[in-house]
Amino acid sequence: MQVAACGVCRTDLHVVDGELPNPKLPIVPGHEIVGRIDKVADGTDALSIGQRVGVPWLAQTCGQCRYCRNGSENLCDRPLFTGYTRDGGYATHVVADARYVFALPQDGDDIATAPLLCAGLIGWRSLQIAGDGQKIGLYGFGAAAHIIAQVACWQGREVFAFTRKGDDAAQAFARTLGARWSGSSEDAPPEPLDCAIIYAPVGSLVPLALRAVRKGGRVVCAGIHMTDIPSFPYDILWHEREIKSVANLTRQDGEEFFKIVPKARIRTETVSYPLTRANEALADLRNGRLRGAAVLVP
Ligand SMILES: [Zn+2]
Numbered sequence: 011m012q013v014a015a016c017g018v019c020r021t022d023l024h025v026v027d028g029e030l031p032n033p034k035l036p037i038v039p040g041h042e043i044v045g046r047i048d049k050v051a052d053g054t055d056a057l058s059i060g061q062r063v064g065v066p067w068l069a070q071t072c073g074q075c076r077y078c079r080n081g082s083e084n085l086c087d088r089p090l091f092t093g094y095t096r097d098g099g100y101a102t103h104v105v106a107d108a109r110y111v112f113a114l115p116q117d118g119d120d121i122a123t124a125p126l127l128c129a130g131l132i133g134w135r136s137l138q139i140a141g142d143g144q145k146i147g148l149y150g151f152g153a154a155a156h157i158i159a160q161v162a163c164w165q166g167r168e169v170f171a172f173t174r175k176g177d178d179a180a181q182a183f184a185r186t187l188g189a190r191w192s193g194s195s196e197d198a199p200p201e202p203l204d205c206a207i208i209y210a211p212v213g214s215l216v217p218l219a220l221r222a223v224r225k226g227g228r229v230v231c232a233g234i235h236m237t238d239i240p241s242f243p244y245d246i247l248w249h250e251r252e253i254k255s256v257a258n259l260t261r262q263d264g265e266e267f268f269k270i271v272p273k274a275r276i277r278t279e280t281v282s283y284p285l286t287r288a289n290e291a292l293a294d295l296r297n298g299r300l301r302g303a304a305v306l307v308p
Pocket residue numbers: 071072073074075076077078083085086087088089
């Protein structure tokens with residue numbers, strides 16, 4: 011297919027930095043791809059030439075392992091991932107397995123849609139895993155949090171946004187998207203949270219989030235990679251608090267999420283870069299210089 015836009019995800023930084031095991035090398039990164047089909051393999055009837063589609067992180071699963079058989083294909087024993095173990099969307103064209111591609115509305119803004127393919131999808135999965143608590147904390151207010159804050163507000167929840175200390179711009183941005191409170195990650199929220207999702211790859215946020223949630227509250231780690239979690243007193247986990255991680259996505263997550271996008275009127279904040287400036291986009295993401303999500307345009 012022909013790539014129209016490809017989002018830049020924090021996972022791409024982990025791939026580029028060699029922080030994830032066994033990548034395909036050399037690898038073309040990028041797993042938030044929006045484009046149009048320009049060729050289909052014989053026997054593929056689900057997709058047609060010219061169709062607008064999205065290619066996510068989950069590129070292929072085995073369909074046979076215990077996880078695939080029980081509806082948890084996100085945990086497949088023999089998966090392939092776009093832009094990590096299979097070439098991705100920092101390109102003009104990409105080859106994808108038709109069974110793992112999402113059909114998108116034929117008209118739409120390609121750049122605005124790209125971040126939905128991972129920040130949106132993994133964000134959606136992490137929101138479901140966080141449970142249905144009313145007061146939800148989001149740690150790290152980047153691409154995923156800025157989408158999920160909108161979904162959570164649409165669901166009628168109260169969002170508390172935590173950013174790097176002194177990042178007034180991100181804190182103000184969070185409030186424009188409906189957050190009831192925003193502040194620094196070291197701050198205690200004005201009241202105990204029911205659940206929290208950590209999007210920043212920073213292990214020291216785990217004890218901070220545990221301290222912010224109420225008894226029985228849940229802390230979800232939504233990234234693929236995180237720095238070591240420092241030791242912490244058992245006391246802050248006690249009272250049935252939980253820590254859980256989120257891995258990958260299922261195709262069902264995608265089907266659900268893309269139905270919600272128009273209902274919740276999700277709008278994404280993007281900064282676009284020509285494909286030739288991909289390294290600049292990665293550097294801006296690394297240095298926290300972005301508001302919203304970076305998107306590459308070939
Ligand atoms: Zn499998």
